[in-house]
Amino acid sequence: MSRILIADDEEPLRLLVGRAIGMDGHEVVTAEDGAEALEILTEQEGRFDLLLTDIKMPIMDGIALALAAARDFPDLTILLMTGFADQRERATGLNAIVHDVVTKPFSVADIRTAVADALASRNKA
Template identity: 85%
Template sequence: MPRVLIADDEESMRTLVARAIAMDGHTIVTAEDGAEALEILTSDAGAFDLLLTDIQMPVMDGIALALTAARDFPDLTILLMTGFADQRERASGLNALVHDVVTKPFSVADIRTAVADALASRKRD
């Protein structure tokens, strides 16, 4: 059963995404920002299959989180989310580290498909 860490500063988005992904049987852990997500990753020695993080967050944004997570946990698959075009452009330079960027708003089906695709890519690597 894949473990997914979700980092998003918007509680309603965190809850929606967690519920959507849990429908597929994944174990979900959530964080309110990148710093909390990094603490969770570190305390669990990176024992997650997927990091799903918003880009724009206080304390530590998703780009800084993705860079640190990719450096410290190179086997971790990373999926970014954003509702801002300029943030998507910032993420375009991370193609080697990040599986994909999901654009908000998205449907439950969209995020479930994106997560399934990201997790399936782990098996192909």
């Protein structure tokens, strides 16, 4: 299946999303913030199919992470998550590099569907 990197500063959500995506057979790697996620991406030379990141995080937020990831690994599909309307607004200008923005709270079915859609769009490209 696919390799997915999840970046979220909330451990319970990171674990929930990781388990949900893992149910579909994907390999999941997690990071506590954008800086750690970028470090993992760099160490593994971008060998991920999807970056799923929260927007609002300490150290490096998801927007900065998405911009750096798209610059360094242009083939990486990026999916953002947020529970804040103002953060969703910040992401609207990123349509060229971000597949979609998933609004929190979401159900396990919602996140699995969003990931499946993002991965399907990658396979069409």
